[in-house]
Amino acid sequence: MLINVIIVAVIVVACVVIVRGYVARGGKGDCCGGADVVSNHGPKDRDASHYAHAYDVTVTGMSCENCAKRIANAFNERTGTMATVDLAAGVAHVRTKEPASAEELQRVVRNAGYGAGEVTEL
Numbered sequence: 001m002l003i004n005v006i007i008v009a010v011i012v013v014a015c016v017v018i019v020r021g022y023v024a025r026g027g028k029g030d031c032c033g034g035a036d037v038v039s040n041h042g043p044k045d046r047d048a049s050h051y052a053h054a055y056d057v058t059v060t061g062m063s064c065e066n067c068a069k070r071i072a073n074a075f076n077e078r079t080g081t082m083a084t085v086d087l088a089a090g091v092a093h094v095r096t097k098e099p100a101s102a103e104e105l106q107r108v109v110r111n112a113g114y115g116a117g118e119v120t121e122l
Helices: 002-024 065-076 102-111
Strands: 053-060 081-086 091-096 115-121
Touching: 053 102, 065 081, 065 091, 065 102, 091 102, 102 115
Parallel strands: none
Antiparallel strands: 053 091, 053 115, 081 091
C-alpha cells in the first residue's frame, strides 16, 4: 500500500514539473532542450541592396537559437522583407523593400509568440 502511494506521488510531482516547464516556455514545446529544431527560411530575394529600408526591432522572450530562427522566419515569410535576429542583443534586424510602420513590425514579432519593444529606423 505504501509503495503505491509513493509511486503515485512521484508521478504527480513529475507531471507538475513537466507542466510548469511547458507553461514557462509559453506553450512552445521543448525549444531550449533541442528537441524542437527550427530550420532557417530566408527570403526569396537575398540581395540586401534590394531592400531600401532598415529597422531594428527589440525582441523579448527569446531563450535560444530556435526562438531567434522563429522570429527571423516570421519576417522572411513576408514578401519584400529580409531579417536576421541577434539572440544575444535581443534584436531583429529587418530590411524591407517598402516602408514599414513600427506597429506592423511589432505585430510580426508578437504573432510569432514573443514580446516586441522599440523599433528603430536605421
